[in-house]
Amino acid sequence: DAGVTQSPTHLIKTRGQQVTLRCSPKSGHDTVSWYQQALGQGPQFIFQYYEEEERQRGNFPDRFSGHQFPNYSSELNVNALLLGDSALYLCASTRGAGGPREQFFGPGTRLTVL
Amino acid sequence: GDSVTQMEGPVTLSEEAFLTINCTYTATGYPSLFWYVQYPGEGLQLLLKATKADDKGSNKGFEATYRKETTSFHLEKGSVQVSDSAVYFCALRKSSASKIIFGSGTRLSIRP
Numbered sequence: 001d002a003g004v005t006q007s008p009t010h011l012i013k014t015r016g017q018q019v020t021l022r023c024s025p026k027s028g029h030d031t032v033s034w035y036q037q038a039l040g041q042g043p044q045f046i047f048q049y050y051e052e053e054e055r056q057r058g059n060f061p062d063r064f065s066g067h068q069f070p071n072y073s074s075e076l077n078v079n080a081l082l083l084g085d086s087a088l089y090l091c092a093s094t095r096g097a098g099g100p101r102e103q104f105f106g107p108g109t110r111l112t113v114l
Numbered sequence: 115g116d117s118v119t120q121m122e123g124p125v126t127l128s129e130e131a132f133l134t135i136n137c138t139y140t141a142t143g144y145p146s147l148f149w150y151v152q153y154p155g156e157g158l159q160l161l162l163k164a165t166k167a168d169d170k171g172s173n174k175g176f177e178a179t180y181r182k183e184t185t186s187f188h189l190e191k192g193s194v195q196v197s198d199s200a201v202y203f204c205a206l207r208k209s210s211a212s213k214i215i216f217g218s219g220t221r222l223s224i225r226p
Contacts, residue, residue, distance in 0.1 A: 004157075033213065042118075042203050042216030043158070056213055090157055094212070103214060105150075105158040 002027060004093050004106035012112045013081050021076040021109045025093030031055075032074040033103060034066060037088040049074050050096075078111075086113045116141040120204045120217035127194055127224055135189040135220050137178075137204035145206040147171075147180050147187040148214070152201045161189075161202070196224045 005024045013019050025032050031050045035043035045058035049068035068074045072093075078085055088110050092103040121136040139147065149161040149171070162171035167182035176191045187204060204217040 031212070035214075040219070042205075042218045043214075045213035045215070048212055058213065092158075092214075102160055102163075103212075104160075107155075107157040 004029075004091055004104050006089075006091050006106040006109050008109060009107070010110045010112075012114065014114050015081055015083060017081050017113075018077065018079045019081060019111060021078075021089050021091075021111070022073065023076070023091030023093075023106060024073045025091075026104050029093035029095050029104070030072050031094045031096060032068060032072065033092045033094075034074070034076045035090040035092065036060070037090055037108070039087070043090055046076070081113045083113050086111060116145070116206065116208065116215050118204050118206055118215055118217035120202075120220055123201075123219070123221040125220060125222050127222070129196055129224055129226055130193045131224075133189070133191040133194045133198075133222070135202055135204075135222070137187045137189065137217060139185050139187065139204075139206050141185075141206055141208065141215075143208060144182075145208050147178070148205040148207065149176070149178055149187070149189050150203040150205060150216070152203065152219070154200070158203065194222075194224050196226055198222060199224045 033048040034046040037043040047057045052068045063079045065077045088108040090108045091106045094101045094103045117140045146165045148163045150158045151161045162173040164171040164180035170179045201219045
């Protein structure tokens with residue numbers, strides 16, 4: 001049973017560029033959440049997608065947007081990249097929105113903005 | 115707002131030493147509490163959890179007890195191993211929401 005997968009593993013961009021990160025949830029899961037983990041910090045919640053809609057959003061600017069596809073996979077898009085966007089981006093999946101169900105995390109995508 | 119505070123690292127111990135990593139939280143209501151572990155180059159793995167006051171979560175020799183009176187969820191292990199070297203995150207999740215709020219992490223290094 002494949003767990004949560006993310007691509008790419010690493011990515012290097014320059015300021016002002018746009019980036020798209022991808023996530024495939026664990027089999028049987030329909031809800032995807034994205035987190036940003038800056039170096040030496042704990043993950044910060046960006047947003048959650050369920051039934052192809054953004055259900056919850058953390059304190060991130062509109063430059064951060066997402067999408068969920070009918071097969072439950074998800075993309076995170078970041079426009080007008082800033083140096084401060086350099087971080088590990090984690091995707092987590094679960095079954096159903098809300099509630100105490102465990103979230104399973106992927107290995108992350110390391111984004112470096114130069 | 116809701117938050118988690120955990121002891122700063124790094125924490126360096128010798129193999130077979132006793133481990134305690136302190137964690138306190140601030141939250142309204144009755145959140146679920148978690149400890150996650152992140153090994154080098156990997157994503158987060160759930161280590162243990164507790165969903166109500168006085169619950170004890172345990173896994174792989176690690177334990178933590180949900181103490182509502184002190185708003186704490188300290189992680190303990192009686193005898194650490196080199197393989198326990200990792201970053202440990204305390205976290206909470208409100209029962210009515212789905213986002214997880216993490217502490218800043220504690221890096222643990224175990225020397226042989």
